[in-house]
Amino acid sequence: MSALVWIAVGSLVAWLWLLLGQGFFWRTDVRLPARVEPAEWPFVCVVVPARDEAAVLPESLPSLLAQDYPGRAEVFLVDDGSSDGTGELALDLARRHGGLPLTVGSPGEPPAGWTGKLWAVRHGIGLARARGPEYLLLTDADIAHEPGSLRELVAAARTGGFDLVSLMARLRVESVWERLVVPAFVYFFAQLYPFRRIAVDGSRTAAAAGGCVLLRADAAERARIPDAIRHAVIDDVALAKAVKRGGGRIWLGLADRVDSVRPYPRLHDLWRMVSRSAYAQLRHSPTLLAGTVAGLALVYLVPPVALATGLATGTAWAAAAGGLAWALMVATYLPMLRYYRQPPWLAPLLPVTAFLYLLMTVDSAVQHYRGRGAAWKGRTYARPDTALDES
Template structure:
C-alpha cells in the first residue's frame, strides 16, 4: 500500500474513533429542562473590564435587567481603562434604575505573576463577597456579553437541580462577517472536541472546562480552591478554574447558549488569528513536542483527507465525508449553509497556522498579548 493510501486510512480510522469514542462531542443537543426552585438564591456578579467602552453599557444593562427572581448585584472592576469604561457602566445602571445594585471598583496595579483578568476578578470577588456574604452564587462574566433575560434564571435552576458547583455557558459568538462565519463555528467545534461536554459533566472523568464569558460558581467552591489565586497566572483561566474545582471534588457542567451572545465582532482575519494565537501554545503547555504532534495530527486528520480525495483516494474521500458529517450539526446550529461543513479543512489550516505562530511568539517573549499586555510571558532562561 502506498504512503498516500496509508495516510488516508489513518485519517479515516481517526475519524471513526472521534465519532464513536470522544463523548459524542459533535452532537448539538439542548439540555433537558429542570424544575425551578421555590426559593431563589442571591447572585453576585463580577465583570473585569479593560477598555470596554464599546460594549460595557449594553452588558451592564442587559445583566441588571435579567428576569431573575432573586436578588442580583454587580461589581464592575475597571482594569486601568483609558476610554471611560467605568463612567459608562455607571450610566447604564442608572438609566434602568439599577444604580444601587452596581459597584464600580478600580483595580490596583498589576503585580508580577498575575494575569490581568485574574487580578481584577480577585478584587471584584473580594468586594462582592464582603458586600453580599449571603449570596448563594457568584457569576463571573465578561464586559462584552449581551445577557438574554432568562439566561441566569435557567443556569441557576440547573445548578440547584443538579447540585452543580460550577455551571458555565459558552455564549453565542458573532457570525456577522464572512470571516466569523468561517472561523467561529470551528472554534466551538474544536473546543467541544478538546473538552467533550458529556465528559465534563461526568464526575468520574477528569475532563473539565468552562467558557470564561459566563461562569456561575458557588462561593464554597471558591473557598475549596483558595479563590482565583489558584489560577492567578493562567492564560486559559476558564478551563483552569473548572479544572481545579473538579479536582477538588466539585460538580462541573458546560452548555452552549444561543440566546446570550458576545458583542465582540471580528471583521477581518487578523483579529481572529490573534484570538487563537493568544492562548494556543499555552493549551499545549508550551511544549515544542506537543506543538509538533499537533501539527502532525491536524495535518493527518483535517488537512490531508480532501487533498487525498482530490487525488482519487477512497480512504481520503471517506475521511473527508466523516469530517463533514461531524461538523455539520455545528454549522447548522449557526444557521449556515451546508457548504461550510465541507470547508472545515481550510479553516483547520488557518487554526494550525495561528497555533504555530503562538508557539513562535512565546519563544520570542511575546506570547498571549491582550490589550497591550503580555499575559503568557516566557520565563527567563527557558527555551
C-alpha cells in the same frame, strides 16, 4: 500499498474514532439540563472584569442589569485599568437603565504572577464576598444575557447539584471571516473537551467557557479561585479543573440565551484571539506543538489531499479512504453550522479553516519565543513557571 494509502487510511481511522469514541463531541444538543425553580432563590453576585470595553458595554451591561431574577442579585464591574472610560460609562448606563444594583471598582495594576483579568476577578470576588452571596456569576464584558438567563442558570445548578454551571456563549457570526472561523472554534473546543464527559462524576475532562460561569461561592473558596489559577491565560479551563479537583461537580453546554456581542470582522482580529493563547494551551511545549501540527494535518488536511491525489493518480484506495474521511468531517461539522445558523456548504471548507488554525498555533509559538506571546490589550504574560518565580 503506497505511503499515501496508509496515511489516508490512518486519517479515516482517526475520524472513525472521533465519530464514536470522543464523547460524541459533534452533537450540539448539550443545553442547560432539566431544572426546577427553587422555593427560595439564593443571593447572586455578578462579577464582570472589564478592560477598555466601552465599545461593547452599552449592549452587554444593560442586559445584566435587567435580569428577571426573583431573588437578590448585585453586579460588580471591575475596571481593569481602562483608558476609554469603561468605569464611568458603566455608572452612566446604570443611572440610565436602572435595574440591579451596580458597583464599579478598580484593583490597580496586577502584581507579578497574575493576569490582568484574574486580578480583576479577584477584586470583584472580594467585593462580592463582603455581601455574602451563595453564588457568583463570572461573565465577560462582551456577553449579553437575555432577561431569564440568570434565573435559568441558578435553577439548573440547584436542580442538578452542580457547583459550576457554564454556558458557551453564542459568538457573533456576521462577517465572512467570522462565518469561516467562529463555528470551527467552538467545534474544535468541543473536540478537545467533549461536553458530555465534563458533567460525568469521576471523569478527568474539565472545562468551562469564561464568558458565563455560575459558581457556588463555597466551591470557589475550596478551590482557591482565583488565586490558585492566577497565572492562567486560559483561565476558564483552569478554573473548571480547579473546581473539579476540589470535589466540585461541573457542567458545560451551549447557550441559547447568552451571546457575545464582540465583533471580529477581520481575519487579523480572529487570528489574535486564537494565537494569543494557543501555545499556552500546549503548555509551551515544542513536542506538543509538533504533535498538534502533525495531528491537524493528518485529521483535517490529509482527507482532501488524498482524495484529489488518489483521483489524479488512479489510486482508488487512497481516494476512497480520503473521501470517506472528508465525508465524516463534513457530517460532524454540520450540527455546529446549524447551531450557528450557517449554510451547509461551509462544511466542506473545514480543512481550509483547520489549516488557518494550524498557522495560528505555529504563530502563537513564534510570538512566544519572540517575547510577545499571550499578549492582550497592552499586556504580555510570561509563561506560568516564570511568572510564579517572580511572584
